[in-house]
Amino acid sequence: MRRILKTLFWSVLAVAIGWYISTLPGRISIEAGPYTVETSDSVAVAAVLALFALLYIVLRLITLAVLVPRAGSLWRTGRQRRAGEQAVTRALVALAAGEKADARREAARARRLLGDTAQTLLLAAEAGRLAGRDDEAVAALQALAERKDSALLGLRGLLSNAIAKENWSEAAALARRAEAAHPGAAWLRQERAQLAVRAGDWAEALTLAGPAGPRAALSVGAAGQAALPDQAERLTRQALKADPGFVPAVLAHATQLRTRGREKKAQAVLADGWRRSPHPDISTLALAGVTDKTERLAAAKRLAAGAPGHPESHLLLARAALDAGQMAEARRHLDAAQADGLDQRRLWLLRAELEEEEHGDTEAGRMAQRDALRRAANADPDPEWRCESCHTTVPAWRPACPACLTPGSVVWRADSPREIAGTEVVA
Numbered sequence: 001m002r003r004i005l006k007t008l009f010w011s012v013l014a015v016a017i018g019w020y021i022s023t024l025p026g027r028i029s030i031e032a033g034p035y036t037v038e039t040s041d042s043v044a045v046a047a048v049l050a051l052f053a054l055l056y057i058v059l060r061l062i063t064l065a066v067l068v069p070r071a072g073s074l075w076r077t078g079r080q081r082r083a084g085e086q087a088v089t090r091a092l093v094a095l096a097a098g099e100k101a102d103a104r105r106e107a108a109r110a111r112r113l114l115g116d117t118a119q120t121l122l123l124a125a126e127a128g129r130l131a132g133r134d135d136e137a138v139a140a141l142q143a144l145a146e147r148k149d150s151a152l153l154g155l156r157g158l159l160s161n162a163i164a165k166e167n168w169s170e171a172a173a174l175a176r177r178a179e180a181a182h183p184g185a186a187w188l189r190q191e192r193a194q195l196a197v198r199a200g201d202w203a204e205a206l207t208l209a210g211p212a213g214p215r216a217a218l219s220v221g222a223a224g225q226a227a228l229p230d231q232a233e234r235l236t237r238q239a240l241k242a243d244p245g246f247v248p249a250v251l252a253h254a255t256q257l258r259t260r261g262r263e264k265k266a267q268a269v270l271a272d273g274w275r276r277s278p279h280p281d282i283s284t285l286a287l288a289g290v291t292d293k294t295e296r297l298a299a300a301k302r303l304a305a306g307a308p309g310h311p312e313s314h315l316l317l318a319r320a321a322l323d324a325g326q327m328a329e330a331r332r333h334l335d336a337a338q339a340d341g342l343d344q345r346r347l348w349l350l351r352a353e354l355e356e357e358e359h360g361d362t363e364a365g366r367m368a369q370r371d372a373l374r375r376a377a378n379a380d381p382d383p384e385w386r387c388e389s390c391h392t393t394v395p396a397w398r399p400a401c402p403a404c405l406t407p408g409s410v411v412w413r414a415d416s417p418r419e420i421a422g423t424e425v426v427a
Protein backbone atom coordinates (compact mmCIF):
# COMPACT_ATOMS: atom_id res chain seq x y z
CA MET A 1 0.00 0.00 0.00
CA ARG A 2 2.79 2.37 0.98
CA ARG A 3 4.60 1.50 -2.23
CA ILE A 4 1.50 2.33 -4.35
CA LEU A 5 1.07 5.64 -2.56
CA LYS A 6 4.76 6.40 -3.07
CA THR A 7 4.59 5.62 -6.83
CA LEU A 8 1.38 7.66 -7.13
CA PHE A 9 3.00 10.57 -5.34
CA TRP A 10 6.09 10.59 -7.62
CA SER A 11 3.94 10.18 -10.77
CA VAL A 12 1.71 13.11 -9.78
CA LEU A 13 4.82 15.16 -8.99
CA ALA A 14 6.41 14.30 -12.39
CA VAL A 15 3.18 15.12 -14.27
CA ALA A 16 2.83 18.40 -12.34
CA ILE A 17 6.46 19.39 -13.09
CA GLY A 18 6.00 18.39 -16.79
CA TRP A 19 2.76 20.34 -17.07
CA TYR A 20 4.35 23.32 -15.33
CA ILE A 21 7.38 23.28 -17.68
CA SER A 22 5.16 22.90 -20.78
CA THR A 23 3.22 26.00 -19.78
CA LEU A 24 6.43 28.00 -19.47
CA PRO A 25 6.95 30.32 -22.45
CA GLY A 26 10.33 30.23 -24.14
CA ARG A 27 12.70 28.07 -26.21
CA ILE A 28 15.88 26.11 -25.65
CA SER A 29 18.76 26.28 -28.10
CA ILE A 30 21.83 23.94 -28.18
CA GLU A 31 24.80 24.79 -30.34
CA ALA A 32 27.53 22.18 -31.14
CA GLY A 33 30.02 23.32 -33.78
CA PRO A 34 28.17 24.01 -37.02
CA TYR A 35 24.94 22.42 -35.66
CA THR A 36 22.24 24.33 -33.87
CA VAL A 37 19.17 22.69 -32.37
CA GLU A 38 16.38 24.94 -31.26
CA THR A 39 13.15 23.72 -29.76
CA SER A 40 10.49 24.62 -27.26
CA ASP A 41 11.37 23.82 -23.62
CA SER A 42 8.52 21.29 -23.28
CA VAL A 43 9.94 19.23 -26.17
CA ALA A 44 13.43 19.52 -24.64
CA VAL A 45 12.18 18.16 -21.27
CA ALA A 46 10.41 15.30 -23.05
CA ALA A 47 13.64 14.51 -24.92
CA VAL A 48 15.71 14.46 -21.67
CA LEU A 49 13.16 12.14 -20.03
CA ALA A 50 13.23 9.83 -23.05
CA LEU A 51 17.06 9.77 -22.86
CA PHE A 52 16.93 8.78 -19.14
CA ALA A 53 14.41 6.04 -19.90
CA LEU A 54 16.68 4.69 -22.66
CA LEU A 55 19.71 4.81 -20.37
CA TYR A 56 17.77 2.92 -17.66
CA ILE A 57 16.75 0.18 -20.10
CA VAL A 58 20.34 -0.24 -21.36
CA LEU A 59 21.68 -0.49 -17.79
CA ARG A 60 19.03 -3.10 -16.86
CA LEU A 61 19.94 -5.18 -19.89
CA ILE A 62 23.66 -5.09 -19.01
CA THR A 63 22.90 -6.15 -15.38
CA LEU A 64 20.75 -9.05 -16.52
CA ALA A 65 23.43 -10.21 -18.95
CA VAL A 66 25.88 -10.42 -16.03
CA LEU A 67 23.52 -11.93 -13.40
CA VAL A 68 21.73 -14.62 -15.40
CA PRO A 69 24.75 -16.95 -15.84
CA ARG A 70 25.67 -16.45 -12.17
CA ALA A 71 22.13 -17.34 -11.12
CA GLY A 72 22.34 -20.44 -13.28
CA SER A 73 25.61 -21.44 -11.68
CA LEU A 74 24.16 -20.88 -8.17
CA TRP A 75 21.20 -23.02 -9.06
CA ARG A 76 23.44 -25.80 -10.33
CA THR A 77 25.64 -25.61 -7.18
CA GLY A 78 22.57 -25.80 -4.97
CA ARG A 79 21.32 -28.85 -6.83
CA GLN A 80 24.76 -30.51 -6.50
CA ARG A 81 24.87 -29.76 -2.79
CA ARG A 82 21.42 -31.24 -2.25
CA ALA A 83 22.43 -34.37 -4.18
CA GLY A 84 25.63 -34.56 -2.09
CA GLU A 85 23.68 -34.27 1.14
CA GLN A 86 21.39 -37.05 -0.02
CA ALA A 87 24.42 -39.22 -0.77
CA VAL A 88 25.75 -38.50 2.76
CA THR A 89 22.44 -39.59 4.28
CA ARG A 90 22.32 -42.74 2.14
CA ALA A 91 25.93 -43.58 3.04
CA LEU A 92 25.12 -43.17 6.76
CA VAL A 93 22.10 -45.45 6.43
CA ALA A 94 24.13 -48.05 4.51
CA LEU A 95 26.85 -47.90 7.22
CA ALA A 96 24.24 -48.41 9.93
CA ALA A 97 22.77 -51.33 7.99
CA GLY A 98 26.22 -52.82 7.36
CA GLU A 99 25.75 -52.67 3.57
CA LYS A 100 29.38 -52.45 2.52
CA ALA A 101 29.03 -51.85 -1.25
CA ASP A 102 26.26 -49.25 -0.88
CA ALA A 103 28.17 -47.42 1.83
CA ARG A 104 31.31 -47.26 -0.30
CA ARG A 105 29.43 -46.13 -3.42
CA GLU A 106 27.42 -43.43 -1.63
CA ALA A 107 30.47 -42.19 0.28
CA ALA A 108 32.40 -41.88 -2.99
CA ARG A 109 29.45 -40.04 -4.56
CA ALA A 110 29.17 -37.67 -1.62
CA ARG A 111 32.90 -36.99 -1.89
CA ARG A 112 32.58 -36.31 -5.64
CA LEU A 113 29.61 -33.96 -5.18
CA LEU A 114 30.67 -32.16 -2.01
CA GLY A 115 34.44 -32.41 -2.27
CA ASP A 116 36.82 -33.54 0.51
CA THR A 117 35.08 -32.21 3.61
CA ALA A 118 35.65 -33.64 7.10
CA GLN A 119 32.25 -35.29 6.81
CA THR A 120 32.79 -36.98 3.42
CA LEU A 121 36.31 -38.11 4.34
CA LEU A 122 35.08 -39.65 7.58
CA LEU A 123 32.31 -41.43 5.68
CA ALA A 124 34.80 -42.71 3.12
CA ALA A 125 37.06 -43.99 5.94
CA GLU A 126 34.18 -45.74 7.71
CA ALA A 127 32.88 -47.24 4.47
CA GLY A 128 36.39 -48.44 3.56
CA ARG A 129 36.85 -49.97 7.02
CA LEU A 130 33.47 -51.72 6.83
CA ALA A 131 34.29 -53.13 3.40
CA GLY A 132 37.70 -54.31 4.60
CA ARG A 133 39.44 -51.87 2.23
CA ASP A 134 42.18 -50.77 4.60
CA ASP A 135 44.00 -48.78 1.92
CA GLU A 136 40.90 -46.64 1.27
CA ALA A 137 40.20 -46.16 4.98
CA VAL A 138 43.81 -45.21 5.77
CA ALA A 139 43.99 -42.78 2.79
CA ALA A 140 40.78 -41.04 3.91
CA LEU A 141 41.98 -40.92 7.54
CA GLN A 142 45.34 -39.50 6.47
CA ALA A 143 43.52 -36.80 4.46
CA LEU A 144 41.43 -36.07 7.57
CA ALA A 145 44.55 -35.93 9.75
CA GLU A 146 46.13 -33.39 7.39
CA ARG A 147 43.19 -31.00 7.78
CA LYS A 148 43.46 -28.58 10.66
CA ASP A 149 39.75 -28.72 11.52
CA SER A 150 39.55 -32.53 11.58
CA ALA A 151 43.10 -33.63 12.48
CA LEU A 152 41.95 -35.35 15.69
CA LEU A 153 39.30 -37.36 13.81
CA GLY A 154 41.87 -38.66 11.36
CA LEU A 155 44.51 -39.33 14.00
CA ARG A 156 42.05 -41.19 16.22
CA GLY A 157 41.11 -43.47 13.32
CA LEU A 158 44.75 -44.05 12.39
CA LEU A 159 45.57 -44.73 16.06
CA SER A 160 42.84 -47.39 16.34
CA ASN A 161 44.14 -48.90 13.12
CA ALA A 162 47.73 -49.03 14.41
CA ILE A 163 46.55 -50.58 17.71
CA ALA A 164 44.49 -53.18 15.83
CA LYS A 165 47.61 -54.06 13.82
CA GLU A 166 49.69 -54.09 17.06
CA ASN A 167 52.07 -51.54 15.53
CA TRP A 168 52.97 -50.01 18.90
CA SER A 169 55.67 -47.57 17.80
CA GLU A 170 53.35 -46.06 15.17
CA ALA A 171 50.49 -46.01 17.68
CA ALA A 172 52.64 -44.11 20.20
CA ALA A 173 53.70 -41.59 17.52
CA LEU A 174 50.07 -41.07 16.44
CA ALA A 175 48.96 -40.65 20.06
CA ARG A 176 51.58 -37.94 20.52
CA ARG A 177 50.38 -36.17 17.33
CA ALA A 178 46.77 -36.41 18.51
CA GLU A 179 47.75 -34.98 21.91
CA ALA A 180 49.45 -32.05 20.14
CA ALA A 181 46.38 -31.50 17.94
CA HIS A 182 43.93 -31.67 20.83
CA PRO A 183 45.63 -31.43 24.23
CA GLY A 184 43.89 -32.79 27.31
CA ALA A 185 41.41 -35.29 25.77
CA ALA A 186 40.63 -37.89 28.48
CA TRP A 187 40.35 -40.88 26.13
CA LEU A 188 43.67 -39.95 24.56
CA ARG A 189 45.39 -39.83 27.92
CA GLN A 190 44.03 -43.28 28.71
CA GLU A 191 45.11 -44.59 25.31
CA ARG A 192 48.61 -43.19 25.76
CA ALA A 193 48.83 -44.68 29.27
CA GLN A 194 47.89 -48.11 27.90
CA LEU A 195 50.44 -47.78 25.10
CA ALA A 196 53.12 -46.81 27.63
CA VAL A 197 52.30 -49.90 29.75
CA ARG A 198 52.39 -52.09 26.67
CA ALA A 199 55.76 -50.65 25.67
CA GLY A 200 57.02 -50.98 29.27
CA ASP A 201 57.73 -47.23 29.37
CA TRP A 202 57.02 -46.83 33.10
CA ALA A 203 58.12 -43.19 33.30
CA GLU A 204 55.59 -42.26 30.59
CA ALA A 205 52.91 -44.46 32.21
CA LEU A 206 53.60 -42.70 35.55
CA THR A 207 53.27 -39.26 33.92
CA LEU A 208 49.93 -40.27 32.44
CA ALA A 209 48.56 -42.04 35.56
CA GLY A 210 45.97 -40.04 37.47
CA PRO A 211 46.15 -39.49 41.23
CA ALA A 212 44.11 -42.69 41.73
CA GLY A 213 46.42 -44.69 39.45
CA PRO A 214 48.97 -47.28 40.67
CA ARG A 215 51.63 -44.61 41.23
CA ALA A 216 53.76 -46.69 43.63
CA ALA A 217 54.08 -49.59 41.17
CA LEU A 218 54.78 -47.30 38.21
CA SER A 219 57.33 -45.28 40.22
CA VAL A 220 59.25 -48.48 41.06
CA GLY A 221 59.13 -49.46 37.38
CA ALA A 222 60.31 -45.99 36.29
CA ALA A 223 63.14 -46.10 38.87
CA GLY A 224 64.39 -49.33 37.30
CA GLN A 225 64.68 -47.53 33.96
CA ALA A 226 66.06 -44.22 35.26
CA ALA A 227 69.31 -43.13 33.63
CA LEU A 228 70.67 -41.35 36.71
CA PRO A 229 71.04 -42.75 40.26
CA ASP A 230 69.56 -39.54 41.76
CA GLN A 231 66.51 -39.90 39.57
CA ALA A 232 66.11 -43.57 40.52
CA GLU A 233 66.38 -42.77 44.24
CA ARG A 234 63.84 -39.95 43.93
CA LEU A 235 61.41 -42.32 42.20
CA THR A 236 61.78 -45.13 44.75
CA ARG A 237 61.29 -42.62 47.57
CA GLN A 238 58.21 -41.34 45.76
CA ALA A 239 56.89 -44.93 45.49
CA LEU A 240 57.45 -45.51 49.19
CA LYS A 241 55.71 -42.25 50.03
CA ALA A 242 52.72 -43.25 47.86
CA ASP A 243 52.46 -46.62 49.63
CA PRO A 244 54.84 -47.12 52.61
CA GLY A 245 53.97 -50.83 52.92
CA PHE A 246 54.52 -51.61 49.24
CA VAL A 247 57.15 -54.37 49.25
CA PRO A 248 58.61 -53.68 45.75
CA ALA A 249 59.06 -50.02 46.78
CA VAL A 250 60.74 -51.04 50.06
CA LEU A 251 63.10 -53.37 48.18
CA ALA A 252 63.84 -50.88 45.39
CA HIS A 253 64.50 -47.97 47.75
CA ALA A 254 66.70 -50.04 50.09
CA THR A 255 68.66 -51.32 47.07
CA GLN A 256 69.18 -47.75 45.86
CA LEU A 257 70.44 -46.68 49.29
CA ARG A 258 72.72 -49.71 49.61
CA THR A 259 74.20 -49.15 46.14
CA ARG A 260 75.05 -45.59 47.17
CA GLY A 261 76.76 -46.77 50.37
CA ARG A 262 74.00 -45.73 52.76
CA GLU A 263 73.65 -49.15 54.42
CA LYS A 264 72.28 -47.86 57.74
CA LYS A 265 69.49 -46.01 56.00
CA ALA A 266 68.83 -49.04 53.77
CA GLN A 267 68.46 -51.26 56.86
CA ALA A 268 66.08 -48.73 58.44
CA VAL A 269 63.90 -48.79 55.29
CA LEU A 270 63.89 -52.61 55.30
CA ALA A 271 63.04 -52.74 59.03
CA ASP A 272 60.15 -50.34 58.47
CA GLY A 273 59.02 -52.38 55.46
CA TRP A 274 59.05 -55.57 57.54
CA ARG A 275 57.03 -53.85 60.27
CA ARG A 276 54.38 -52.84 57.72
CA SER A 277 54.32 -55.89 55.41
CA PRO A 278 56.64 -58.78 56.31
CA HIS A 279 57.86 -60.46 53.14
CA PRO A 280 60.63 -63.04 52.53
CA ASP A 281 62.34 -60.77 49.96
CA ILE A 282 62.76 -58.05 52.60
CA SER A 283 64.55 -60.45 54.97
CA THR A 284 66.67 -61.82 52.11
CA LEU A 285 67.83 -58.28 51.26
CA ALA A 286 68.27 -57.26 54.90
CA LEU A 287 70.40 -60.34 55.74
CA ALA A 288 72.36 -60.38 52.49
CA GLY A 289 76.04 -60.09 53.29
CA VAL A 290 75.70 -61.51 56.83
CA THR A 291 77.48 -64.85 56.44
CA ASP A 292 78.04 -65.87 60.07
CA LYS A 293 75.06 -68.04 61.07
CA THR A 294 74.86 -66.74 64.65
CA GLU A 295 75.02 -63.18 63.40
CA ARG A 296 72.35 -63.97 60.84
CA LEU A 297 70.07 -65.24 63.63
CA ALA A 298 70.71 -62.06 65.61
CA ALA A 299 69.98 -59.89 62.55
CA ALA A 300 66.80 -61.90 61.83
CA LYS A 301 65.68 -61.32 65.43
CA ARG A 302 66.21 -57.58 65.08
CA LEU A 303 64.19 -57.53 61.87
CA ALA A 304 61.39 -59.81 63.15
CA ALA A 305 61.02 -57.60 66.24
CA GLY A 306 59.17 -55.16 63.94
CA ALA A 307 56.33 -57.64 63.44
CA PRO A 308 56.45 -60.04 66.40
CA GLY A 309 54.06 -62.96 66.18
CA HIS A 310 53.56 -62.57 62.44
CA PRO A 311 53.75 -65.97 60.64
CA GLU A 312 56.35 -64.51 58.27
CA SER A 313 58.49 -63.50 61.30
CA HIS A 314 58.18 -67.02 62.77
CA LEU A 315 59.24 -68.58 59.47
CA LEU A 316 62.22 -66.19 59.20
CA LEU A 317 63.35 -66.97 62.76
CA ALA A 318 62.79 -70.73 62.31
CA ARG A 319 65.02 -70.71 59.20
CA ALA A 320 67.76 -68.63 60.85
CA ALA A 321 67.65 -70.70 64.07
CA LEU A 322 67.81 -73.96 62.09
CA ASP A 323 70.84 -72.67 60.16
CA ALA A 324 72.48 -71.60 63.42
CA GLY A 325 71.88 -75.05 64.95
CA GLN A 326 69.30 -73.71 67.44
CA MET A 327 66.86 -76.59 66.98
CA ALA A 328 64.62 -75.86 69.99
CA GLU A 329 64.20 -72.27 68.92
CA ALA A 330 63.47 -73.27 65.32
CA ARG A 331 60.81 -75.76 66.52
CA ARG A 332 59.26 -73.15 68.80
CA HIS A 333 58.79 -70.74 65.86
CA LEU A 334 57.43 -73.43 63.54
CA ASP A 335 54.94 -74.48 66.24
CA ALA A 336 53.90 -70.85 66.70
CA ALA A 337 53.37 -70.33 62.97
CA GLN A 338 51.36 -73.56 62.79
CA ALA A 339 49.31 -72.54 65.82
CA ASP A 340 48.59 -69.30 63.99
CA GLY A 341 46.86 -71.28 61.25
CA LEU A 342 49.70 -71.41 58.75
CA ASP A 343 49.57 -74.65 56.73
CA GLN A 344 51.76 -73.90 53.75
CA ARG A 345 54.19 -76.14 51.93
CA ARG A 346 57.23 -74.11 53.04
CA LEU A 347 56.37 -74.60 56.74
CA TRP A 348 56.28 -78.42 56.37
CA LEU A 349 59.44 -78.54 54.30
CA LEU A 350 61.20 -76.53 57.00
CA ARG A 351 59.83 -78.91 59.62
CA ALA A 352 61.05 -81.95 57.62
CA GLU A 353 64.49 -80.36 57.51
CA LEU A 354 64.36 -79.69 61.23
CA GLU A 355 63.42 -83.34 61.98
CA GLU A 356 66.34 -84.53 59.88
CA GLU A 357 68.81 -82.12 61.51
CA GLU A 358 67.62 -82.80 65.04
CA HIS A 359 67.02 -86.55 65.05
CA GLY A 360 69.40 -87.55 62.31
CA ASP A 361 69.17 -90.97 60.78
CA THR A 362 67.02 -92.57 63.50
CA GLU A 363 63.72 -94.36 63.15
CA ALA A 364 61.89 -91.58 65.01
CA GLY A 365 63.64 -88.95 62.88
CA ARG A 366 62.75 -90.72 59.63
CA MET A 367 59.13 -91.12 60.71
CA ALA A 368 58.81 -87.46 61.71
CA GLN A 369 60.43 -86.38 58.46
CA ARG A 370 58.11 -88.61 56.39
CA ASP A 371 55.13 -87.24 58.24
CA ALA A 372 56.24 -83.63 57.57
CA LEU A 373 56.81 -84.35 53.88
CA ARG A 374 53.38 -85.98 53.60
CA ARG A 375 51.85 -82.90 55.20
CA ALA A 376 53.82 -80.69 52.76
CA ALA A 377 52.33 -82.57 49.79
CA ASN A 378 48.80 -81.82 51.00
CA ALA A 379 49.45 -78.35 52.40
CA ASP A 380 48.31 -75.01 51.04
CA PRO A 381 50.49 -73.64 48.27
CA ASP A 382 53.07 -71.02 49.17
CA PRO A 383 52.26 -67.38 48.40
CA GLU A 384 53.48 -66.04 45.07
CA TRP A 385 53.34 -62.96 42.86
CA ARG A 386 50.04 -63.08 41.06
CA CYS A 387 47.87 -60.72 39.00
CA GLU A 388 44.78 -59.92 40.98
CA SER A 389 43.01 -59.04 37.75
CA CYS A 390 43.55 -62.14 35.57
CA HIS A 391 45.19 -64.40 38.25
CA THR A 392 48.29 -65.08 36.16
CA THR A 393 51.29 -66.10 38.29
CA VAL A 394 54.55 -64.27 37.61
CA PRO A 395 57.95 -65.48 38.89
CA ALA A 396 58.97 -61.99 40.02
CA TRP A 397 57.09 -58.78 40.71
CA ARG A 398 56.35 -56.58 37.67
CA PRO A 399 54.90 -53.04 37.45
CA ALA A 400 52.10 -54.44 35.26
CA CYS A 401 50.72 -57.90 34.61
CA PRO A 402 52.46 -59.33 31.51
CA ALA A 403 49.26 -61.18 30.54
CA CYS A 404 46.48 -58.60 30.90
CA LEU A 405 48.72 -55.47 31.06
CA THR A 406 46.92 -54.09 34.12
CA PRO A 407 49.39 -51.79 35.87
CA GLY A 408 49.85 -52.33 39.61
CA SER A 409 47.89 -55.59 39.59
CA VAL A 410 50.72 -57.98 40.60
CA VAL A 411 50.34 -58.78 44.31
CA TRP A 412 51.93 -61.26 46.75
CA ARG A 413 49.25 -63.73 47.47
CA ALA A 414 48.70 -67.25 48.74
CA ASP A 415 46.12 -69.08 46.71
CA SER A 416 44.20 -70.22 49.73
CA PRO A 417 41.54 -68.99 52.11
CA ARG A 418 44.10 -69.46 54.86
CA GLU A 419 46.27 -66.85 53.24
CA ILE A 420 48.93 -65.30 55.42
CA ALA A 421 47.53 -62.13 56.87
CA GLY A 422 49.31 -58.97 55.81
CA THR A 423 51.32 -60.37 52.93
CA GLU A 424 49.32 -58.61 50.28
CA VAL A 425 51.58 -55.90 48.97
CA VAL A 426 49.28 -54.03 46.62
CA ALA A 427 46.02 -52.73 47.93
Ligand SMILES: [Zn+2]
Nearest residue numbers: 387390401404
Ligand atom coordinates in the same frame (compact mmCIF):
# COMPACT_ATOMS: atom_id res chain seq x y z
ZN1 LIG B 1 46.70 -59.89 34.65
